[in-house]
Amino acid sequence: MKEVKSYKSILIQIQFVLFFLWILFFQNCFDLHSESKVENQFEQSVYLIDRFYFWSEEEISDPETIPNEGWLPFEAKSLGFKTKTKEYLYIKFSDQFIRQLQSPILYSEIAIERFKVFQGKEIVYQSDVSDFIFPHLIPLNATPQGSIYIQFQSRYLGYIGMDQDVIFKNHSQALIDLFMENFSKTFFAPVLLVLSFIFMGFYFLRKKEMIFLNFSILLMSASLMEALNGFVGFSLRQYSFYIIPLTFINFTFFPFALLLFLVCIFPPFFRNLFKLVAFVHVIVFLLSIFRHYEDGISFLNSEEGYNWIVVLEATIAIFSSIYVFIKGNRQVREIIFGILIIVISGLHDTFVDLEILNHQFRIIHYGFFLMLGFFGYYVFKHYWELLHSINRMNAELRNKNKELQRLIQIDKDLALANALQKSLLSSKYNEDEKIRIIGFSQNLESVGGDYFDHTKDSMGNWAILIADVSGHGISSAMVAAMSKMAFVGAGPYLQFPARVFHLMNRHLVGKTKNLFITAGYLFIDTESYTATLSNAGHPSFLLIRNSEKEVKPLTAKGKPLGLFSHQSYEEETVNLQPKDKILLYTDGIFDLLNEEGESFGEDRLKSLLWEYRFHNIQDLSSILQDSLFRFSNGWRHQMDDLSYLLVEIK
Incomplete structure (x- = not known):
């Protein structure tokens, strides 16, 4: 007769899921960080100001010389366009909000182009870094100059302009808000790193268990992704020459590391399939990099070339996980839950990058958190069972020692018998x-x-x-x-x-x-x-x-x-x-x-x-x-x- 799972066991798993949902809710409370009044943040948003744009085939050193009739108004909720080859984009909006701020800055959540910021005629900020996915904190003069102009020169093929939130803030408040937004990531990254070293230790203790090595690599990649994509990455912006390639390469390496991990726990057919997909993943990534090598590698342009392989990998992983969940070993079901969550969250964010889904928020961070929760539950359960078996193991060890002593005596007797038998032979x-x-x-x-x-x-x-x-x-x-x-x-x-x-x-x-x-x-x-x-x-x-x-x-x-x-x-x-x-x-x-x-x-x-x-x-x-x-x-x-x-x- 088929064994029926007990209600107590099901209840424990439900409690586990509810516990992590509560954690996520608590974390979201941290993310509702900024000013105590939401209206205050809303009123400072640049999206509520009249915004204008101007295309130019040549660089203009003083945007104030652009005639007023050349400026065109933006559509609602927009501060950018599809890129036009070899053209500069100029954006203009009022700086009157800075009257309310003691140390005003212009906070841009993500700006991926090379750009200059003018307050009136004065250049107050200049960015020459490409593929920069971290926030910009642009200091402004406390005295309004009438307008702020931003000049963009983009290598990114898909988009030019400001992306996501652009807000006037006090400098100190912006740093606090940025830290609080990334608090969970900043805290989560070292936890992942420590766990990575722990599982690396498990691998060296049992070198035949490749699952420990591959899981350690997976956790290390997730740790770098969490750290470099948050407050830590922003703080290291002076080392952007190293941080940006490391961040983007890790974005691509994480799916590869996940495939290597899946090879260790899935049935043989899926192992061979994942090995093949991992090989194709590396080839597609390298080809995409070489295709977009113009005046240095553009990772964001390359991303357009290998997002499809990530979607393919995620689809294969989802169907394989569902199959193993239904047919496979119950002992790895917690791991399957974690894999499904991280793959689905990564697939969601990839669809956002491909503009298949409208951008609202990214969920990969929550996927990491839940993945670690399920994997941690699996490890905790394993070691809880181990603790309960210590007495049994000690008893078995004592029996083994007695057996070993008996075998040693038998070996001595056999050696003596061998010597005696040789003495009998001619x-x-x-x-x-x-x-x-x-x-x-x-x-x-x-x-x-x-x-x-x-x-x-x-x-x-x-x-x-x-x-x-x-x-x-x-x-x-x-x-x-x-x-x-x-x-x-x-x-x-x-x-x-x-x-x-x-x-x-x-x-x-x-x-x-x-x-x-x-x-x-x-x-x-x-x-x-x-x-x-x-x-x-x-x-x-x-x-x-x-x-x-x-x-x-x-x-x-x-x-x-x-x-x-x-x-x-x-x-x-x-x-x-x-x-x-x-x-x-x-x-x-x-x-x-x-x-x-x-x-x-x-x-x-x-x-x-x-x-x-x-x-x-x-x-x-x-x-x-x-x-x-x-x-x-x-x-x-x-x-x-x-x-x-x-x-x-x-």
Whole structure:
């Protein structure tokens, strides 16, 4: 049955949203800052004064020389036009309001052109900075001169003139109003910056979690946007050569950073889509910059060229977020809410720039605030759960420490068992004037169930045994040790292979706990140059004789040791020749796999032995070991213990 979300959980989320709506209302109360009487601000607005304009193809050094009949009245609520190429725009309005002010200034919220301000005949202000989106505080003479003239020379293709509010104010009051308007931004920016460093720290603690790095970059970009687009940016206007490019580049970088963040939390299809859109975003931005490189880059003109990609990105992010919200993991729903809010608010402001929506107010700042609220709620919830799990984690840590101590002891025991097992094995090299023996063993774990032995009797004959206990690990190693003891007990009968297996089997039956042993035994009579062998369910021996046409298997019938109490074993005898080589091995060689899952197999083993049959026994053993090692990619695909003994007749 599908789990139903509790009313308590829904209530918490509703309370959370209402809390932030209250915060926004409180913040808006700060934004209703200025003079205590709204009428006072309204009466000082330049938009209520008779305003006139004049176009000129040449610069006029004294606007008062322009004839009165050349001035044309502005339409209501207007102080600008579409740009005319290579023409100057002059604006004129009365300065009579300054009589009411002690230290009068002309406050212009945004003026993006290069312009000069005349009070009467006197130039009182001159701006040579392009793309300047911060307010201008233009000082005026306290004595009215009749008219104020503003001369504009614009590089901005879309608009020329004054933009938004233009108001007469006292200088001190204007600074206070500007600070209060941007109070939340000025306060919000360092909060975002601190959070950015916190998440950067999370990334360095867990470098595999790219979501922390990308979220840190996103917060840092938002912090710069909030700081440089408010009172701080205005205060740094003397460094406008650096501040303006940084501000505009960050405007463009923020959507890119948001796309990188979305890559970390969305399903694979959307990740690839966002990567593609992020790549296109960078290309479109660079092309737009290069297209508008005239006497220096104009960012505001470039903005017209890449706003469409921002709209496309926002549309994709909205639909993707809705999909993930409905189908995705509930744990990231708070993040999805934050993403939807910031994307929709950014899309609104982009539509304002494209003049699709009429300008009333920008909401990107509120989007940042709510985005941080939802992301902060997500992080708070995560760490609240973490705090409640501290006791459980401490208990688990204590258990892990006990387990670690137990594992350390097991490792010590395994190391000791490995040393003991090596002491049970015969040496890996032995020889006399008649034969030479080389052995090799590679366990799957620290200890294994493979075991080989070779011993020489008083007559100079050799008894050679190789055994493989079923399974691997400690239990198999213990049974292998039992096999060693059983073989030692059969010492008086070494020249009779079937008798040796009969005695070993009688000793092992009922003591191996469902484990069994396959074994092969070879007795070499060095006087008659004959080899007698028996087999207990083990792979056949391989005889490598240069005079033969191929590798010859040597086998005899018999069942594994330790299974049946009354079991007989056959013997087979073969004549030996000088330079003959015999390979005794366990089936771990056949079970060895490569990266494609192919087994080494018997045919591959025979082919290798036949190809290098003329090599001496040391070289042949080295070639065999190297081939097994490379085939399994450094024993990475070993499935069982493997061992072999290579015997050469001199």
